[in-house]
Amino acid sequence: MIIELGHYMLILAFALSLVQSVVPIWGAQIDDNRMMSVASPIAITQFLFVGLAFAALTHAYVTSDFSVQNVWENSHSTQPLLYKYTSVWGNHEGSMLLWVFILVIFGAMVGAFGRNLPPKLKANTLGVQGWITAAFLLFVLVTSNPFHRIADAPIEGRDLNPILQDVGLAIHPPLLYLGYVGFSISFAFSIAALLEGRIDAAWARWVRPWVLTAWGFLTLGISMGSYWAYYELGWGGYWFWDPVENASFMPWLCGTALLHSAIVMEKRGALKVWTILLSILTFSLSLLGTFLVRSGVLTSVHAFATDPGRGVFILILLVAFIGGGLSLFAWRASMLRQGGVFAPISREGSLVLNNLFLSAATAAVLVGTLYPLALEATTGAKISVGAPFFNLTFGPMMIPLLIAVPFGPLLAWKRGDLGAAMQRLWTALGIAILTVILVYGYVEGGPALAPLGIGIGVWLVIGSFAEIQLRSGFFKNSFSKAISRMFGMPKSVWGAALGHLGVGMTVIGIVVASSYQLEDISIMKVGDSRTIAGYTFTFEGMKESSEHNYSDVAGTFRVTEGDKLVTTLNPVKRVYNTRGMPTTETDIYTIWGVTQLYMSLGDKQDNGAMAVRIYYKPWVTFIWLGSLVMFFGACFSLADRRLRIGAPARKGRAKQAASTA
Template sequence: MIIELGHFMLVLALALALIQSVVPIWGAQTNDSRLMAIASPIAIMQFLFVGLAFAALTHAYVTSDFSVQNVWENSHSTMPLLYKFTSVWGNHEGSMLLWVFILVIFSALVGAFGLNLPPKLKANTLAVQGWITAAFLLFVLLTSNPFHRIANAPIEGRDLNPILQDIGLAIHPPLLYLGYVGFSIAFSFSIAALLEGRIDAAWARWVRPWVLVAWGLLTLGIAMGSYWAYYELGWGGYWFWDPVENASFMPWLSGTALLHSAIVMEKRGALKVWTILLSILTFSLSLLGTFLVRSGVLTSVHAFATDPSRGVFILILLVAFIGGGLSLFAWRAPMLKQGGVFSPISREGSLVLNNLFLSAATAAVLVGTLYPLALEATTGAKISVGAPFFNATFGPMMVPLLIAVPVGPLLAWKRGDLFAAMQRLFIALGAAIFVTVLCYALINGGSALAPLGIGLAVWVMVGALAEMQLRIGLFKLPLGKSFSRLIGLPRTVFGAALGHFGLGMTLLGLIVASAYQTEDILVMKPGDQTSISGYTFQLDGFREHAEFNYVDLIGSFQVTKDGQQVAELHPAKRVYTSRNMPTTETAIHTIGGVTQLYLSLGDAQENNGIGVRIYYKPWVTFIWLGCVVMFIGGCFSISDRRLRIGAPARKGRAKQAAGTA
């Protein structure tokens, strides 16, 4: 009965979404405050209904109700409770229900906390959210119903894909979806502004917190997915330019451009049309990512759907929302009032440069991702576009952008002085040159360009602190005075500095780990030893270990350096008995919080031997720690009082409110 109630809750939510998509926007067109006021309570009710549906499916998984086809296909009674929970979204149907649930959460937040929004803007925004919600609820109910019953309930389930039985699954997809779906708010605000024909700095102030939330969560989601692949797949890689990885990376790049463009619009009233376009494109790329992963056109551990009808349905949604949004933009954008002018050498100019390079990089990733699919669809030929293409196109576009990152915040608005900004970055430039020369002098091997990349990372990291140093007068004022100034800085300044510093950390980790890692792939028997980067690995032997739903073959390795024991590592080959599928359980030892020893087992060989893959990965943790620092920077910016209390009132808004009353 709970399952039927969950299905009924989705039907009720669809009915409310249809009302929300029509009534508030009609009220906005007719200036009927009562119709516009309907949007908020309907959005909150949708959240309750979809939440109850999600809870019903979760209950079916936790209680192992195998009369539900979705539960039978993706769960097992002996699975740990944690994985019964995460199995809810470890499949196509459940993941799409999670997508819709997050969508209505954001809609409800706008309805409940958007108290400072003008009534028309709020009504139009929630109406657009209603369009998106209704479309995806139809998709779930018509093609991806998670509540379908089986007439004769099986005794046992088929188990969850073993690769997905990991704590990473509990974190990665929800974070990724929060980022994907979070950009729907920016899209809805943009469509609402186009419908109203009015966009200004206050609009940018209202939109920016939502963009920050989506961007920060997507950053964490991508980082978690990267680390999950790193330790779970046993290949020692953290980024493969896989189409599914690219599907999440493209909206991150576009969202980063949108975040910076919104700053220009908020501070200077410029780039209005461009900001609207970026809002539409960023959510469009999120929808494209949903299509690539959920339509079945990709073969990946992430791609759950295989039914062509689902792909066609999502393709129709893509055409409707992307085509409709861009068509409305083409019609209404020329009517929007343009912002103020500025010199190319200015903070606005640096942010425009940022946007150009990020947009070009997004286009390069988009072409590399879609070209093989388009070629196969049109000619039947299959090609693979991998790291060489992306390194040759994406990498060179990032270098000038990274060089410009520390300079932009030190330029004045409207008209800046590039020479003066570079003088203020003297310490950062000196540190970058010193580190580059030091790397060339002390490090043998690796790429000849690696020291230059390390110097670039140091330039970004040290340069990120330059604006704060200038604002607090460090080294120029007494230390106590500088500290009091530091406490009084706006949190957006901390946020920007941490965001750029985290970017430098990730860049540093990528370059050092890629250029200076060492690898050894060999067959080892008990008693064998091998050395890599000064560390000696000795295989002592194997043991078997059984749990409820899998069996492990665990290797025991002693790791020593200069005769001193460093660690004892226990990698394993695991076989899940229900599906008879093997997985690799890597063993990782972190040295000094930055460098890792990475060990994984391969297939069994003759004479009691086994394949072994060993990596020494210097500074690899900076890749993910940098993403965490970027997220923390986003949190600082969101917590700024100026964003928490909302935007200043638009001109004439008080008169309009008085007239309505």
């Protein structure tokens, strides 16, 4: 009965989405406040209905109701409770329900917290959100129904894919979807603005919190997926330029450009057309990622292998929303007024430069991702585009962008002074150059350009706080006054500084870990030792054990540095009973919070020996710590009252009160 109720809730939500997609927009066209006012309650009610449907499916997984086909195919009664919960979105049907659930969450948030939005803009925005919701609810109901019953219920389920039975699955997909789907709001705002024909600085301020929210969650989602692949797959890598990885990376790059473009539009009323286009393209790339993962055109550890019919349905949605959005943009863009003029050397100019490089980088990743698919579809030839291509195209475009980042916040609006900005960055430049010299002088091995990459990372880290130093007057004012001025700064200033700091940390982590990591892959018997980076790994034995739904073999390795015991590592080779599928469970020891000793087991040999991978990865944690710092930067910016939707209205009321007095 609960399952049927969940299915019925989805049908009701679909019916409401049809109403939401028509009535508010029509009301905005004829200026009928009653019709426009239905948007918010419908959006909130949709959230309740889809939430009940999601809860019904979750209940079926937790109670192991194998009369539901989706539960039977992706769960098992012996699974730990955590993985019964994560199994809900560890499959195509359940993950699409999560996609729609997050979609209606964002719609309900606009309905509940967008009280200060102009009525027409709010009605049109929620109406466009209703189009998206209706389309994906129809997709779920027609092709991907998670509530389909089995006539003769099996006694036991087929179990979840073993590599997905990990705590990372409880975190990675929801965060990624919050980013993917979150950009639907900026898309809806843009289409609504095009429908109304009115876009101004207030629009940019209203849309920026939603862009920041989606960007922050997408940053965390990509980072968590990277770390999951790093420790779960046992290859010792954190990024493989896999097409599905690229599918999430492209909207992040485009969303980063959108975030900076919206700043120019808010502050100077410029780049209106470009900001709208970026908003449409960012969500379009999110839809493209959804298509790649679910169409069956890719074979990837990240992808859901689904039937071609679903891929065709998503392709139709892709063409409708991307083609419709770009067509509306082409029709209405000429009607938009352009903003103020600015010099090339200015803060606006630096943000335009940021946009150009990010857009070009996105295009490079897009070509590298889609070209093999297009070639295979047209000629049947199969090629692989991997790291060499992306390193030669994406990497060089990032270098000038990263060098330019610290200059932006130090340049004035409209017309800046590059020399004055450089004077404030002498310290950062000096420390970066000193770092390069020290790395060249004292670190052996590695690529010749690696120290320069580290220097660029240090330049970003030190330069990210140049604006804070300038505003606070450190080294000019007294210490107490400087501290007081620091705490009085707008939170968005701190947010930008933390965002740039996080990028610098990630750059340092990528360059150091990629350039100076050490690797030893060998066959080891009990008693054998291997030494890497001064650490000796001694194989002390193996232990077999079994749990409810798997059996495993764990190796015991004593790690010493000279005569000092550092730690004991226990990597595991695990086989799940139901599917008979092996997985690798790595063991990782972190040194001083930045460097990691990494071990994974391969296959057992006939003579009782084990294949063993040992990695020494210096500063590798900076890759993910930098992502966390970027997310905290987004949170700081969101905490700034000036960036919240209510800020313009409050400012307006304050000015009105002042003029009245």
